Amino acid sequence: MSGPAFLTRLVALTRKETRQMLRDRGNLIVGLLLPVTLILLFGYGISFDVKGGRVAVVLEDSSPTAQDLVAGLRGSRYLAPVRVPSFAEAERMMRAGEADAILRVPIDFSRRLAAGEGRVQLVLNGVDSNTASTIEGYVRGALTLRAQHAADRAGGVAGGGVVIAQRMWFNEAGDSTWFLVPGLIVLVMTLIGAFLTSLLIAREWERGTLESLFVTPVRPLELILAKLAPYLVIGAIDLALCLIAAKWLFEVPMRGSLPIIIGSSLLYLLVSLALGLLISGITRSQFAASQVALLTSFMPAMMLSGFVFDTRNMPIVVRAISQLLPATHFMGLIKTLFMAGDYWPAILRDCAILTLYAVVLIALAHRCARKSLD
Template sequence: MSGRSGFHTRLIALTRKETRQLLRDRSNLLVGLLLPFALILLFGYGLSFDVENAPVAVVLEDRSPGARDIVAGLDGSPYLAPVMVASMADAEALMRARKVDGIVRLPVDFSAARAAGDGRVQLIVNGADSTTATAIEGYVNGALQTASLHAADRAGVGARGGVTLVQRTWFNEAGNSRWYLVPGLLVLVMTLIGAFLTSLLIAREWERGTLESLFVTPVRPTEIVLSKLAPYAVIGAIDVVICLICARFMFDVPIRGSLLLIIFASLLYLIVSLLLGLFISGATRNQFAASQMALLASFMPAMMLSGFVFDLRNVPLAIQIIAQALPATHFMQLVKTLFLAGTIWPIVIKSCAILAAYAVLLAVLTRRTLAKRLD
């Protein structure tokens, strides 16, 4: 009775119970199925680092043809939308009012200085938004240098001894930020639904006293863990499919690696994420604490420290170590690679091994929180 067949019967019974509870509360389905879809749509369209047509005020104090030529280069940039302004004061007023994101100023002596090999253009950006400011600096620089080279060509001076960069960006030729944000969203969504859906499951049973009744049955802790995992894993698997379809067909993100591997890795991470929620739930035994912990332990680190937008290469060593301890970081690297770069086995094997290790560790820890003891 408590042998293998008992295990099966009990597991099926518990899983059926969890599934019924899941389906009865509509807010579960709302969070489990609708939220991921809404998120991926909202953020797929909403999140972008790509500055387009950024308004830039141009103050042309030097009205010589040479200066005009150079400034014309700004018009050619698809990223910038130059607006001619009469004076510096006007331009600053526009910038204060957030009407323009930057000011390009060609001083009165620009042409003369340029002829002497010292052409200087002043760029003023708003450092309060450093992302946009940095992007604009890059675009203005690029546009002006190109214009300068063209001008030199026309003048027949020639680019004597110049160095040109032949730039090739692998995996994301157009440098479209959506290509790396959308695969990252997959990580965020998996993290969220995992933690949110399961983080209350065990705490709720403690608070409502149902675990005490359950404990004094032939049920084994492992069966409780597995039964709480199964139905939510199904929901998560549906989300994986939704996210992949959106990524591929709505946002045209290429899938260069093996689709099968993406699905496998996503399911693996999903299990880690669900188990993390369950572990928090079992360890806190209290819905209030569990919800706070889930929020703090899942969402924010996954958003800020996993390499979703902030490149981990830029952070201090201590933070890198912490980031490397997050399962989300490894899944993030894997997903971006599988989407954009292809099936690169060393990364696939390393990441999957780490995720699998996390799954095992969390499963053991969660099982331990369900030891049949009230003291």
């Protein structure tokens, strides 16, 4: 295979695929407009934070100390405290869905606090466990901060109580958008790569245009590279949109090196493109290809990669399956690059895994695209 002839055929095929992609308005809409929609939807419409958490406050101790402690709840934009006269009324609100939590300050709170063992009761609505856990953290944080301020004003730790030092690394704002938006890059790269390219060879088989290529000098590798090139460009454009939105629209910190973020993202895009072509070559049907791509790439990338759920909380079998997904390794890598910076052991490990996936998938796609009608 001579070099000039290879390049000539590759350029001609790439031009053909580019013109075909530009004529296919549906793919262009999915490739360019859908990622923008996902960016806005996940950035603005989806959040794991709870704002305006309704807390019914039962203040049985009317001392200034108790009132000052509870006043800390009003300083949190995530909580909406409401004073109620009795625990029975607070319980009624909880049962009616009018309160997410009940904070009860007992009548002997001030006296016990002076003795170094002040306690309050927090009752959470467990219908939504995630919301309950989040509100618990907000209430604990607000009360701890208020107690610390009171101790500082008193010149020490008030009443000999225990002071809890709370600190959060990498996400100081406690904003779920900071880890949703980097994860969105994984979903967009998966969508552009596996889902769109899974239709390419299948469409050629359905239209009968692939057979015409078999009478030409075109080789399988040239066909694979030509089909990857246009969608690699589309993916690069979508990656740029994601990075711009993360930096200037959602103000997500980008502590890692930008070239490494871009390079690792393009590497994962290549893996997704190769997976899509492999699916397309195996199924030979656009409908089947789209369904297989959805079930084997996009849905696992959303549900099993750590984007929504922490993989450490999954059953061991599901966790093992998640480790076989390229998206899982890229998800951990991109979040590390955004939030923690250039941690080279993770960069080298995950990039090596993604490179291995790319080589294997391209080889399998090349085998499926061999010039045979089987």
